[in-house]
Amino acid sequence: MVFVETLQKYNLHYPANVALICSMYEERINAMAAAWHTQLSHDPPLYGVSISPKRLTHDLILSSKEFTVNFIRYDQSRLASFVGKTSGRDIDKLNVFEINLTSGNKVKVPILSDCYAAYECKLVDFRRTGDHTFFIGLIVGVHYDPNAFTQVLNVQPTLYLGSDNYVTVDFSTKRVHDEKQVKDYLSKWVQGG
Numbered sequence: 001m002v003f004v005e006t007l008q009k010y011n012l013h014y015p016a017n018v019a020l021i022c023s024m025y026e027e028r029i030n031a032m033a034a035a036w037h038t039q040l041s042h043d044p045p046l047y048g049v050s051i052s053p054k055r056l057t058h059d060l061i062l063s064s065k066e067f068t069v070n071f072i073r074y075d076q077s078r079l080a081s082f083v084g085k086t087s088g089r090d091i092d093k094l095n096v097f098e099i100n101l102t103s104g105n106k107v108k109v110p111i112l113s114d115c116y117a118a119y120e121c122k123l124v125d126f127r128r129t130g131d132h133t134f135f136i137g138l139i140v141g142v143h144y145d146p147n148a149f150t151q152v153l154n155v156q157p158t159l160y161l162g163s164d165n166y167v168t169v170d171f172s173t174k175r176v177h178d179e180k181q182v183k184d185y186l187s188k189w190v191q192g193g
């Protein structure tokens with residue numbers, strides 16, 4: 001292993017699931033790609049996303065206090081690249097990339113019609129974290145394609161490797177480590193001591 005104190009861009013923890021963040025203030029709707037997002041709490045259901053102040057999305061979320069988090073299939077990875085490499089400050093991405101939208105139920109911000117799942121979020125908190133702002137949203141509604149889930153995810157998601165690289169999962173590698181397996185292991189460990 002090589003040790004360095006820091007890297008200019010530390011993406012060694014990738015792959016990361018790509019989400020498209022939709023935002024809207026007054027009549028302005030926008031979408032950007034995000035890899036820095038995470039579940040924070042089951043109860044209340046909180047979801048966080050880290051967004052640079054350079055992004056139009058940053059300002060739209062601060063103004064409207066709402067956003068949606070949209071998860072896309074691997075065959076839509078090009079869209080992630082498109083909306084992740086262009087700014088709504090320069091172009092109207094929804095029109096240029098022909099993105100179809102569906103109205104939100106609990107927020108004014110729409111969701112992507114073609115995503116396999118989406119969270120509607122109301123902003124409950126935010127704080128500056130270094131060169132990004134971490135937005136915390138309360139999930140007030142969830143959309144999902146029932147065909148995309150058979151208990152667990154059953155569609156190929158878009159995963160990001162950094163730079164211009166995308167990948168997905170191969171479900172033939174799926175393993176199920178059930179509770180019995182864990183109990184069996186622990187009992188042997190305790191007995192074998």
Ligand SMILES: Cc1cc2nc3c(=O)[nH]c(=O)nc-3n(C[C@H](O)[C@H](O)[C@H](O)COP(=O)(O)O)c2cc1C
Nearest residue numbers: 032033034035036051052055056057084086087088
């Ligand atoms: C796959 C991918 C993931 C990205 N993840 C993030 C992220 O988590 N946070 C962020 O601030 N920018 C991220 N970006 C960059 C923004 O998507 C990009 O700057 C975009 O142009 C911002 O659009 P906007 O100005 O219309 O909001 C990512 C870009 C790509 C391609």
